[in-house]
Amino acid sequence: xxxxxxxxxxxxxxxxxxxxxxxxxxxxxxxxxxxxxxxxxxxxxxxxxxxxxxxxxxxxxxxxxxxxxxxxxxxxxxxxxxxxxxxxxxxxxxxxxxxxxxxxxxxxxxxxxxxxxxxxxxxxxxxxxxxxxxxxxxxxxxxxxxxxxxxxxxxxxxxxxxxxxxxxxxxxxxxxxxxxxxxxxxxxxxxxxxxxxxxxxxxxxxxxxxxxxxxxxxxxxxxxxxxxxxxxxxxxxxxxxxxxxxxxxxxxxxxxxxxxxxxxxxxxxxxxxxxxxxxxxxxxxxxxxxxxxxxxxxxxxxxxxxxxxxxxxxxxxxxxxxxxxxxxxxxxxxxxxxxxxxxxxxxxxxxxxxxxxxxxxxxxxxxxxxxxxxxxxxxxxxxxxxxxxxxxxxxxxxxxxxxxxxxxxxxxxxxxxxxxx
Numbered sequence: 001x002x003x004x005x006x007x008x009x010x011x012x013x014x015x016x017x018x019x020x021x022x023x024x025x026x027x028x029x030x031x032x033x034x035x036x037x038x039x040x041x042x043x044x045x046x047x048x049x050x051x052x053x054x055x056x057x058x059x060x061x062x063x064x065x066x067x068x069x070x071x072x073x074x075x076x077x078x079x080x081x082x083x084x085x086x087x088x089x090x091x092x093x094x095x096x097x098x099x100x101x102x103x104x105x106x107x108x109x110x111x112x113x114x115x116x117x118x119x120x121x122x123x124x125x126x127x128x129x130x131x132x133x134x135x136x137x138x139x140x141x142x143x144x145x146x147x148x149x150x151x152x153x154x155x156x157x158x159x160x161x162x163x164x165x166x167x168x169x170x171x172x173x174x175x176x177x178x179x180x181x182x183x184x185x186x187x188x189x190x191x192x193x194x195x196x197x198x199x200x201x202x203x204x205x206x207x208x209x210x211x212x213x214x215x216x217x218x219x220x221x222x223x224x225x226x227x228x229x230x231x232x233x234x235x236x237x238x239x240x241x242x243x244x245x246x247x248x249x250x251x252x253x254x255x256x257x258x259x260x261x262x263x264x265x266x267x268x269x270x271x272x273x274x275x276x277x278x279x280x281x282x283x284x285x286x287x288x289x290x291x292x293x294x295x296x297x298x299x300x301x302x303x304x305x306x307x308x309x310x311x312x313x314x315x316x317x318x319x320x321x322x323x324x325x326x327x328x329x330x331x332x333x334x335x336x337x338x339x340x341x342x343x344x345x346x347x348x349x350x351x352x353x354x355x356x357x358x359x360x361x362x363x364x365x366x367x368x369x370x371x372x373x374x375x376x377x378x379x380x381x382x383x384x385x386x387x388x389x390x391x392x393x394x395x396x397x398x399x400x401x402x403x404x405x406x407x408x409x410x411x412x413x414x415x416x417x418x419x420x421x
Contacts, residue, residue: 002395003360003397003398003420003421004370004394004395004397004420004421005382005385005393005394005397005400005408005418005419005420005421006391006392006393006394006395006418006419006420006421007367007382007385007386007388007391007392007394007416007417007418008367008390008391008417008418009210009298009365009367009385009386009387009388009389009390009391009392009417010387010388010389011247011249011386011415011416011417012250012251012252012415013246013249013251013252013253013386013411013414013415013416014251014252014414014415015254015413015414015415016253016254016255016256016283016413016414017034017065017242017253017254017255017256017337017411017413017414018070018255018256018257018410019234019235019238019239019255019256019258020044020046020047020234020235020238020405021043021044021045021046021072021231021232021234021235021243022046022148022197022232022233022234022235022236022237022238022368023046023048023050023051023235023238023402023403024096024167024192024194024237025194025197025198025232025233025235026042026045026046026051026054026074026191026232027050027051027054027096028096028099028101028171028194028195028198029042029197029201029230029232030042030051030054030055030058030074031054031058031099031100031102031103031175032103032175032198032201032202032205032225033058033063033065033076033077033078034058034061034063034078034082034100034103034104034107034176035106035107035175035179035205036078036205036223036224036225036226036227037077037078037080037224038077038225038226038227038340039075039076039227040075040076040077040128040205040227040228040271041073041074041075041227041228041229041230042073042074042076042230042231042232043072043073043229043230043231043232044072044231044232045067045073045074045232046068046072046232046235046405047072047405047406048401048402048404048405049301049401049402050094050096050396050402050403051067052067052076053090053093053097054094054096054097055067055074056090057086057090057091057097057100058076058100060085060086060087060090061078061082061083061084061085061086061100062081062082062102063069063077063078063079064077064078064079064080064084067222069365073344078279079229080264082104082107082108084104084110084111084112084410085112085373086100086101086111086112086113087114088114088145088146089159091113091114091116092114092116094116094402095116095168096116096419097113097114097116098113098116098126098129098168099168099171099172099173099175100113100132101113101129101133101147101149102129102171102172102173102174102175102176103176104149105138105149105150105151105155105176106155106175106178106179107132107179108178108354109150109151109152109154110149110150110151110214111147111148112146112147112148113146113147113149114145114146114147115142115145115146115147115323118201118282123160123275123288126147128162128163128166128168128169129168129169129172129173130147131160131169131171132160132162132169132172132176132186133149133172133176133374134174134231135158136155136156136157136158136159136160136173136176136177136180136184137151137152137153137154137155137156137180138150138151138155138176138318139151139152145205146384147336148157153266154179154180154181155176155177155179155180155181155221156181156182157177157180157181157182157183157184157185157219157220157221158181158182158184158185159184159185159187160173160185160186161187161188161241162177162187162188162189163188163402164188165188165189165190165191167190167192167194167195167303169190169419170186170189170195170217171190171194171195171198173186174195174198174199174202174209174217174219175184175198175202175259175394177211177219177221178202178207178219178221178222178225179221179222179223179225180219180221180223181221182220182221183218183219183220183221184218184219184221185216185217185218185219186214186216186217186218186219187216188215189215189216189217189306190304191213191214191215191303191305191330192303192304193233193262193304194233195212195213195382196212196213196233197232197233198212198312199212199217200212200230201228201230202225202345203283204228204229204230205225205226205227205228206222206224206225206226207219207222207225208220208222210415211339217246217268221420227403230339230363232260233262234257234258234259235298235378236259236262236308237308237310237311237403238403238404239255239258239262239263239284239407240266240308240311240314241261241311241314241383241404242255242286242377242410243258243263243266243270243275243277243284243286244257244311244314244317244318244383245383245386245414245416246275246286246287247270247275247286247287247288247294247318248317248318248321248383248386248387249386249387249416250288251286251287251414251415252285252286252287253285253286253287253414254280254283254284254285254286254288255283255284255285256282256283257282257283258278258279258283258284260277260284261282261307264305265302265305265306265307265308266307266308266311266315266351269297269299269307269315269366270286272295272296272297272312273294273295273296273297273318273319273322274288274289274292274293274294275287275288275289275294276288276289285288288292293322293323294318294319294321294322294323294324294361295322295323295324296319296323296324296325296326296359297319297322297326298326298328299312299315299326299327299328299329300328300329300331301328301329301330301331302331302372303332304419309330309331309332309333309336309362310330310376311381312330312336312376313336313339313376313377313380314376314379314380314383315328316328316339316340316350316357316359316380317339317348317380317381317384317387318357318373318383319359319361320343320348320349320350320361320362320365320384321361321362321363321365321387322359322361323358323361324361325358325359325360325361326358326359326361326377327356327357327358327359328356328357328359329355329356329357330355330356330357331355334355336376337352338373338377339359339373339376339380339381340352340357340374342370342371342372342377342381342382343365343381343384345368345369345370346365346366346367346368346370346381346384346385346392347360347362347364347366348363348365348384349362350375364387364388364389365387365388365389365392366385366388366389366390367385367388367389367391367392367393368388368392368393369392369393370392370394370395371394371395371396372394372395372396372397372399372400373396374399374407375399375400375403376403376404378394378396378400379395379403379404379407381394381410382394382400382407382418384420385418386411397420406421408420
């Protein structure tokens with residue numbers, strides 16, 4: 001069924017919004033079930049379509065999955081009859097599907113995985129994944145859109161240096177290395193909180209890992225892993241999105257479960273442009289400083305701990321109504337400005353030069369019919385709609401279900417005039 005989101009802008013948000021578990025972390029943790037014959041229990045699991053997609057993918061590989069949405073719990077246990085084909089019909093929906101490759105090869109020595117899909121924000125090739133897994137002893141061929149991998153005997157630890165930081169390749173390699181023979185040293189790894197969360201869960205399953213959160217991770221392979229119960233880390237991208245919702249609506253909101261430590265560079269920019277963030281014991285409070293207009297700023301997206309690419313589109317919506325000219329350079333993905341034409345339809349003044357966006361702030365955005373193109377672009381249009389004069393109508397809203405649990409109700413609870421039809 002075709003659905004749209006309608007927003008009547010101009011309302012100041014006031015109230016409290018709970019922050020869910022991290023989508024990106026949950027999708028990385030779920031494939032750990034392939035590595036053990038014991039049950040993996042994940043708590044604080046967000047209710048998202050991407051989680052449903054990963055559930056379906058794991059079930060297609062022989063995993064038994066119970067998704068208790070009423071209390072945000074997933075129970076996963078690999079059956080004794082594994083399958084090795086991750087088919088295109090499921091994999092095409094989500095980039096994170098490639099994360100079953102490392103675990104399948106490590107435990108079973110065989111995997112056939114379709115080249116993944118997901119948001120159309122750039123090429124994001126899987127060559128780094130394959131390079132690292134080949135170094136551990138796997139061999140690959142690519143046939144008819146599928147990656148076919150085999151391990152002759154067992155994976156063997158080695159030193160691997162990544163040419164650049166990649167969250168997906170880091171996660172896939174860690175999951176393979178935990179069952180490899182000997183020691184694996186990974187250099188220039190991603191340091192995102194989702195990688196730390198993965199390593200924390202693996203340690204509770206019996207893995208020997210040192211250096212998570214740093215540029216070098218050392219893993220001593222083990223023979224088998226036990227089951228565990230793990231709480232998924234807070235979703236820092238959802239947190240940042242709702243912080244911008246408070247700022248763009250000139251509101252005053254509390255974000256329960258929010259933690260400034262996971263978004264330091266982002267929060268520095270919010271402070272710089274005139275947004276006040278206060279950390280209490282179990283929530284963050286977000287509001288504009290006095291009645292001053294939002295200031296302009298310059299931003300480069302970078303790997304963690306830099307400014308997150310997953311908050312670039314949302315920040316651009318906010319800077320569209322800032323005082324002065326702002327610049328954003330997208331250094332992670334080459335095609336992540338697809339929200340710009342839609343923001344321009346709403347009255348934003350934005351010019352694109354390669355990977356740079358030049359945003360000249362306007363007094364007001366105007367409601368308009370717009371179309372979502374990917375997950376973060378879709379929510380940037382929701383944010384713009386909160387601040388716009390008149391009605392904003394957003395089409396292709398299925399993207400938003402991939403990364404935001406119950407966004408309509410969360411915003412409505414703070415006074416937003418928003419509905420999904």
